[in-house]
Amino acid sequence: MIERIRHLGQQGCALLEALGRAGIFLGQSALGVPSREGFHLWLRQMHFVGVMSLAIVLVSGLFIGMVLALQGYTILVDFGAEQALGQMVALSLLRELGPVVSALLFAGRAGSALTAEIGLMKATEQLTSMEMIGVDPLRRVVAPRLWAGFVALPLLTIGFSVVGVWGGQLVGVEWLGVFEGSYWSNMQSSVAFVADVGNGLIKSLVFALVVTWIAVFQGYDLIPTSEGISRATTRTVVYSSLAVLGLDFVLTALMFGELS
């Protein structure tokens, strides 16, 4: 019994220590004076984490929008309310599915790649050799990736929602025959820019920070062996997904809780 309590305490301490390390790590890498060189490195990472994730995010957005319209239509048509389809699709995407699904896809596509890349650089002593050259890998390797993730995910989320709304229109209007005017005008009248688009974007920014932070920290902090890299990559996806879903609930409660 005592042994179990001791074990629990040890785990608690280890968790707090890891959180502390991650916090210092974030501070040391994210804060600093931007430079021209840093901008170029950031741009290259924007291509790697942003542009390269575009296909999976947009295709997923299209399908999610199409499925939403299909499912929404079958329910709404029973109440003769299929005119509200545009409103339903847009609100679901902007408030919830856009930020959350994009973040989950981003964790799987870009987050795991960031962890593996930084981890392999650590395992092959590239980070150590950079330190010995007198270049801080936190500034040179981690910071551009962190900032690229932070900027790229909200942009990808916007793309996801836009394509999703279009997918909803394809199914709802073109296929199921909802009147086009009501699809768009209901959407226009019910979506508030600050409350829906703005809050969705805030969610996305929070998810971007958390997912990228987890990914780069896991890569930097891993045990530099093949097993260590594989575990850290898995941890990135698992922790990011849980953090996104958990934070989504908290943020939704804060943003939309009073609506009820």
Place this chain on the structure above:
Amino acid sequence: MFDNISKDDEAMTDSAFVEVESVHFSRGEMEIFRGVDLTIPRGRITAIMGPSGTGKTTLLKMIGGQLTPDAGHVRIDGQDVHALSRKALFVLRRRMGMLFQSGALFSDLDVYENVAFPLRVHTDLPEVMIRDVVLMKLQAVGLRGARELKPSELSGGMARRVALARAIALDPELILYDEPFAGQDPISMGVLIQLIKRLNEALGLTAVIVSHDIKETLSIADYVYVIADGQVMAHGTPASLDTDRDPRVSQFMHGEPDGPVPFHYPAMDFHADILGSGGPR
């Protein structure tokens, strides 16, 4: 007048560049150093030798400021490495080069860009001059023709030579070699020995070589420290160590498989173990 200068030079070469003072270090339960003292003179090649697992590379990482000792000091040119701020440490590191065992080249850059890396980040040299310096350094290691290759296309020996070119790109005062001869074929080995010696002679670099390749290391070292059991077991010139009568030093220097440093990892009695009284495994 010239006499004076040469005397000053002599004094400079004999002063200590790196001082390691009663360093203690443990990893978990394992005690790696129990009070290690070393002095590395300026402008000389100093070798740190010892059996595998005695913490030679750990010591090198301490000199480079990547690891912090539990007690004791490491001073480079009078500066306590572990008392420096992160920023000051990075400034100090610009005066050092380190050759890693694996080469540790940046895999996303080609050979040319790897050597140009320190120049690009630490100097404002125009592109034309960077090109000249990179080609000079690559010429020195005989790989000017390989400038467009990626690290993945290089053999182990070539990668180490490129890494050497990168380590000397900023003309450092101190260069740390981590096992430079490990896993090299005889030709690459010969090339590396010659390069290390020539760099020391031509540029007056202070060099620290960590190695357990006795013959090769002794052929170029001016002074040797032998580390075992967490302490400096012996030190002296290569000639004096070669004739050292201490059985531990002699076993290491002459590569005898068994002696004071046992061949076997500590274990229970072999007979008892074989007859199965030692548990399931």
